[in-house]
Amino acid sequence: MKILRSIWAWLDDRLGISDTLLPLARHPVPPGAKWSYVFGSATLFCLILQVVTGVALTLLYQPTSSEAYKSLQFISHQAVFGRSLRAIHYFGASGMVLMVGIHMLRVYITASYKFPREMSWISGVFLLFLTLAMGFTGQLLRWDSNGVWSAVVAAEQVGRVPVIGTYAARLLLGGDTIGGQSLSRFYSYHTLLFPALLFGLVGFHLYLVLRNGVSEPPVPGRLVDPKTYRQQYQAMLKKVGVPFWPYAAWRDILFGSATIIAIIGLALIYGPPELTQPPSPATIYTNPAPDWYLLPVFALFALMPAKIESVVIFVGPVLTVLVLLALPFMASSGERSPLRRPWAVFGSVCVVVFMVALLRLGLQAPWSPKFDAKALPPTLVHSADPLVLKGAGLFANKGCLYCHLVNGHGGHRGPELTEVGRRLTPGELRIRIVNGGGNMPAYGGVISEKELAAVIAFLETRK
Amino acid sequence: MSNEANAAAPDAAPTPPDAAEAHVPDEPRRDFLIKLSLGLGGVAALAVGVPVVSAVLAPLLQKNPQAWRKVGTLTDFPVGSTHLVKFENADPVAWSGVSSESAAWLRRDSETTFTAFSVNCSHLGCPVRWEQGAGLFMCPCHGGIYYKDGSVAAGPPPQGLTQYKIRVNGPHDVELLTAPIPITNITS
Incomplete structure (x- = not known):
């Protein structure tokens, strides 16, 4: 016992546990923050989970273009707990993106980015984009056909940067084309470069919490005045502050642990995303799409007006980053309470609704041609006229069905044609088919006069 | 001072x-x-x-070489037909595996002339499919559609499909000149 006590005394003296570390853990925080303040630490919990499971996955993963796919199959089907590890890493990424988003919304709604916490917000913006970059490079490391095409899509987006676009795209791919060098680069970014930046920024983000204190829950009418804020904050801490550990920390730990348990639960129930085909850029019969948290962006690309899209792909992200970085300077003082900032609340709700709507659309991808649409069965064509039957066959063969819904068969890009015979005359149908328009190709050069007559005859019977 | x-x-x-x-x-x-x-x-x-x-x-x-790759012989491609051809990029490394492959849509326009389109959609690079019945190229990602000459028919693509150079080498070898993945710029 005496020996242990002297070892502790030695360590405590040399490491400064009582002198430096415990005061940090016990630094006073404002009371009443309660549950709305747990999302930042939950993000940190997710990050730690990602680091731990990520390190475990590198024990199994082969980061070369030729072997990565095989090692992923090994991880998914053979390695001890490999499937679970992959699944936890996937749901951990999802959880981290979700928590980072909620944390950011909370900070925005309670205006915690105002004086003196501007740099906390700014480092947070970089952490948000680093988190998304980790998510994107991570799903790419699956290095199946979806991973390969994700790399190409990323290169095309980077390609929209003015002047240096083509070079930047080439730099991202590691060459003119996908190849041996591509995966090595993404692997390096995902496991070394980005984590290093993340650790540095997280350390900075946490240091700022100690330097400027946790923002107190906003009270309507109590304005932030940079001249008096720090004094008032210190006085408040002296009067009613409670030590972070354990009075506030227990909620962080409880919620963080619950988050991790939920992630592991989901991982065990649903497993990791299935691998698609091998990583050959010559495998073209594939349907590339990102993981759910990037689907809103994916959906936006399909829905934006084509004319402005090339510009928006570049200007959109730049503008978003600039606005986010400028926010704490545009509104660094004044009211913090969401009850007195209705526009901020309204804006937040709009952003959430917009993202959820885009996510839903991204999941459905109604703009994508339905390549597996089968020709209408005769029971639905419901006609004995050989011309109508021929038209129904052509309607599928010519790809019309990929985009138009008829009696529940077909795609969703174009208008549903189940009852088109009521709306349009044969002449109007002819004009639309021959000339196309909007998102429909002009079929005039593709379809013969006889075929056209058959298709029109078929459509006229849809009533 | x-x-x-x-x-x-x-x-x-x-x-x-x-x-x-x-x-x-x-x-x-x-x-x-x-x-x-x-x-x-x-x-x-x-x-x-x-x-x-x-x-x-x-x-x-580094230098990015281009190379002529044989994608078939004349008898493989009847006049008027469109085929997916696969080939190896110009400078694969030992650890590339199948990732150094590329593909192109090759059409034989006449006895002596060919057209080869990049499979990469000019919108965001996804692989377009040739739909024989429709006579159109279609992209699964965001619904870009191209006519058989590679020009934009519908959807978000800002420009047509890029083409590869094709030559007939010797008596019957059809060869394709490898090229970088076409990157669409902001001015397109």
């Missing part, structure tokens, strides 16, 4: 050689040592930086 005065100060009052020992700061010496340490640090950083930055920028610094 005041800067000049400051800079001139050490000259105006020369310090004795044993200034350091006498606890009087030897300003010129300190100045020199600061410059030396910063300078050497800079040299070290530069010496490390050149190979590191070169490694990062390697894809832009």
Whole structure:
């Protein structure tokens, strides 16, 4: 016992546990923050989970273009707990993106980015984009056909940067084309470069919490005045502050642990995303799409007006980053309470609704041609006229069905044609088919006069 | 003005050689040592930086060769037909595996002429499919559609499909000249 006590005394003296570390853990925080303040630490919990499971996955993963796919199959089907590890890493990424988003919304709604916490917000913006970059490079490391095409899509987006676009795209791919060098680069970014930046920024983000204190829950009418804020904050801490550990920390730990348990639960129930085909850029019969948290962006690309899209792909992200970085300077003082900032609340709700709507659309991808649409069965064509039957066959063969819904068969890009015979005359149908328009190709050069007559005859019977 | 005065100060009052020992700061010496340490640090950083930055920028610094790849023989491609052809990129490395493959849509327009389209959609690079019945190229990602000549028919693509060069080498070998993945720029 005496020996242990002297070892502790030695360590405590040399490491400064009582002198430096415990005061940090016990630094006073404002009371009443309660549950709305747990999302930042939950993000940190997710990050730690990602680091731990990520390190475990590198024990199994082969980061070369030729072997990565095989090692992923090994991880998914053979390695001890490999499937679970992959699944936890996937749901951990999802959880981290979700928590980072909620944390950011909370900070925005309670205006915690105002004086003196501007740099906390700014480092947070970089952490948000680093988190998304980790998510994107991570799903790419699956290095199946979806991973390969994700790399190409990323290169095309980077390609929209003015002047240096083509070079930047080439730099991202590691060459003119996908190849041996591509995966090595993404692997390096995902496991070394980005984590290093993340650790540095997280350390900075946490240091700022100690330097400027946790923002107190906003009270309507109590304005932030940079001249008096720090004094008032210190006085408040002296009067009613409670030590972070354990009075506030227990909620962080409880919620963080619950988050991790939920992630592991989901991982065990649903497993990791299935691998698609091998990583050959010559495998073209594939349907590339990102993981759910990037689907809103994916959906936006399909829905934006084509004319402005090339510009928006570049200007959109730049503008978003600039606005986010400028926010704490545009509104660094004044009211913090969401009850007195209705526009901020309204804006937040709009952003959430917009993202959820885009996510839903991204999941459905109604703009994508339905390549597996089968020709209408005769029971639905419901006609004995050989011309109508021929038209129904052509309607599928010519790809019309990929985009138009008829009696529940077909795609969703174009208008549903189940009852088109009521709306349009044969002449109007002819004009639309021959000339196309909007998102429909002009079929005039593709379809013969006889075929056209058959298709029109078929459509006229849809009533 | 005041800067000049400051800079001139050490000259105006020369310090004795044993200034350091006498606890009087030897300003010129300190100045020199600061410059030396910063300078050497800079040299070290530069010496490390050149190979590191070169490694990062390697894809832009190295030569990107092109190569003619045989994709079939004349008898493989009846006149008027469109085929998916696969070929190896110009400079695969030993660890590329199947990732150094590329594909193109090859059409034989006549006895002697071919057209080859990149499979990459000009919108965001996804692989377009040739739909024989429709006579159109279609992209699964965001619904881009192209006519058989590669021009945009519908959807978000800002420009038509890029083409590869094709030649008939010898009596019947059909060859394709490899090319970079076409990158669409903001001005397109």
